[in-house]
Amino acid sequence: MKMTAEDFVQKIKTAFPDIVEDISEFRGEFSCLISDAMRIHDVAQYVCNDLGFDLLKDMTSVDETEAQGRYYVVYELFSFTHRVQIRLKTYVPKDAPKLDSVTDLWNSANWQEREIFDMMGIQFRNHPNLQRILMWNDFPYHPLRKDFPVAGKETDSELGIHTEAAPWEGGPFVTKPGVLGTNEREPRSKEN
Amino acid sequence: MVVTTLEAAINWFRKYSIWPMPMGLACCAIELMGAGASRYDISRFGSEVMRFSPRQADCMIVAGTITYKQARIVKRIYDQMPEPKWVIAMGSCACTGGMFRSYSVLQGLDKIVPVDLYLAGCPTRPEALLDGLIQLQKDVMQEPVLRRQFQHKHFQGREM
Numbered sequence: 001m002k003m004t005a006e007d008f009v010q011k012i013k014t015a016f017p018d019i020v021e022d023i024s025e026f027r028g029e030f031s032c033l034i035s036d037a038m039r040i041h042d043v044a045q046y047v048c049n050d051l052g053f054d055l056l057k058d059m060t061s062v063d064e065t066e067a068q069g070r071y072y073v074v075y076e077l078f079s080f081t082h083r084v085q086i087r088l089k090t091y092v093p094k095d096a097p098k099l100d101s102v103t104d105l106w107n108s109a110n111w112q113e114r115e116i117f118d119m120m121g122i123q124f125r126n127h128p129n130l131q132r133i134l135m136w137n138d139f140p141y142h143p144l145r146k147d148f149p150v151a152g153k154e155t156d157s158e159l160g161i162h163t164e165a166a167p168w169e170g171g172p173f174v175t176k177p178g179v180l181g182t183n184e185r186e187p188r189s190k191e192n
Numbered sequence: 193m194v195v196t197t198l199e200a201a202i203n204w205f206r207k208y209s210i211w212p213m214p215m216g217l218a219c220c221a222i223e224l225m226g227a228g229a230s231r232y233d234i235s236r237f238g239s240e241v242m243r244f245s246p247r248q249a250d251c252m253i254v255a256g257t258i259t260y261k262q263a264r265i266v267k268r269i270y271d272q273m274p275e276p277k278w279v280i281a282m283g284s285c286a287c288t289g290g291m292f293r294s295y296s297v298l299q300g301l302d303k304i305v306p307v308d309l310y311l312a313g314c315p316t317r318p319e320a321l322l323d324g325l326i327q328l329q330k331d332v333m334q335e336p337v338l339r340r341q342f343q344h345k346h347f348q349g350r351e352m
Contacts, residue, residue, distance in 0.1 A: 135296070136261055143295050152295025161260050166293040 005030045005084050008051055015046055031087040037073075040090050041100035044075070048105040053077040053086070056106035061092075061116045065146040070094035071122060075102070092122055101127040119144035136161055199338045206250075206276070207329040208238035213249030213273065215266060218256025220283035220315040227318035237325050246272040251328070252305075255316075257285040258298040270305045276335070278308045280324060283316045290314060 009030045013020040021035035034043055047053045058076040069091030078085045092099055101124040102109045113124045114133040121142035124130055131137060138157050141148055151166040179185040212234075214224055227234045234240050243249040246269045258266060270279065281301040284290035287310045289299035301307055308331060311324045 141295075148295070150295065151293055160264050163260050163295065164299070166289060166295070166297070166299050 003082050003084060005086050008047075008053075008079075008082075008084060008086055011051060012043065012047065015050075016043055019043070029085065029087065031089055034088060034090040037090045037092050037099055040073075040088070041102060043088065044102045044105055047077060047086075047088070048102075051079070052081045053079045054106075055080060056102070056108045056112075057085070059102075059109055059112035059116070061120045061122055063120060063144065063146045071097050071120060073099060073116065073122065097122040098125065099123070100125050101130075103127055118142070121145065199336070200333070202337050203333045203335055206335075207332040209241075210239045210251045210278070210325070210328070210332070211241045211243045211249050212239050213246055213252045213269070214242050214244070215252050215254045215269065216256060217254065217258060217262060218283075218285060220255035220286070220313075223315045223318055224253060224255045224282065224321065227321045232318040232322060234322065234325070237322065237329070239325060246270075247274060249273055250276065251278040251280060253280045253282055253321075254286045254301050255282040257290065257292060258301060259296050260298055261296075263298045263304055266301070267304045278328060278332075279305055280309045280311060280321075280328065281307045282311045282321060282324075284312060284314045287312070 005028070006025070009023050009032050012032055013023065016034075016039075019034055019036040019039055020032060022033040024031045024033070034040055055078040056075060057078050059074065061071055061073045063071055071092045071094060072089050073092060075088040076085065077088065090099075097120075099122060101113055103113065103124075104126070110128065111133060113127055114130060116122050117124060117127075117130055118132040118134050119142060132139065135143065136157055136159055138159065140155055141153065143152070149165070152163055153165055155161075155163045176185050214221065216224055226232060228240065228242060239251075246252070250273075252266075252270060252273060254266060270277070279301070281287045285292060285297070286301045289297050291314075293299075298304070309324050309328050311320055313320050316324075
């Protein structure tokens with residue numbers, strides 16, 4: 001019988017009953033929320049080796065400004081043998097965001113983890129080459145965090161790169177993150 | 193007036209042999225290629241010799257968004273070009289940063305190198321580029337080649 005995504009998610013829940021906090025379904029896609037970020041590597045190892053999810057399609061992170069956990073990391077997994085996709089999520093501690101790297105299981109995690117580190121400042125233990133991938137090496141901020149202004153800040157670099165805050169910071173044509181409703185979130189102009 | 197005549201002749205040679213250095217950084221580079229291809233044909237104005245080495249080029253056409261990471265490379269390539277040299281900022285991103293009011297994008301090419309010509313458009317149409325090239329040729333005709341030994345373009349940007 002063909003295994004569905006729901007079966008696999010239930011298998012994860014039976015294997016790790018104490019840390020699978022929530023299973024959610026949206027349009028046939030199943031997400032598994034892991035409560036203990038310290039054990040994400042165990043779950044990933046089980047999913048990779050025992051359940052046969054051999055492809056990490058994507059890996060990304062989300063900054064929820066006001067939420068209790070603040071950052072969470074998302075793993076999009078696919079199995080070529082079963083033709084099934086599942087999703088793993090885990091909240092990272094917001095004061096010292098740190099996770100175990102899964103590069104030993106999926107090679108595709110290498111650059112994704114570097115990008116998450118670069119853009120959101122989440123550290124990965126046991127990563128073979130954890131350095132910035134998009135910004136230059138001594139850039140002092142993590143620009144995709146919600147508390148970093150889109151216009152940037154003034155910085156100087158030993159590489160000879162000097163940045164300034166872009167003009168029109170704070171308006172008039174800017175969006176407000178976290179505000180529901182298009183009229184409020186994307187005003188035509190703040191001056192009106 | 194022999195001097196001015198010789199000057200006019202030199203400028204005339206120069207203006208019909210501007211060898212561009214295509215600094216294609218984003219989508220404007222596609223329009224730059226369009227200007228070089230047969231429909232718009234930049235060779236009608238003597239600028240078909242695209243040189244990918246800065247040492248053999250006269251005019252750097254900066255086509256596209258300049259990120260801070262790329263800005264130092266643009267600056268270095270400009271410095272490698274021999275005099276006389278001109279710079280065209282092609283498209284709104286190269287002129288002012290365009291729609292990218294962002295932490296990663298240089299807010300205008302004139303912050304790092306002196307710019308002779310700003311071309312509007314997002315992206316700039318090939319016709320506009322050709323028009324800009326004609327304007328640049330008019331500029332070249334005005335250059336006092338023999339009357340001033342050393343030309344230093346007035347530039348107040350930041351050294352990178």
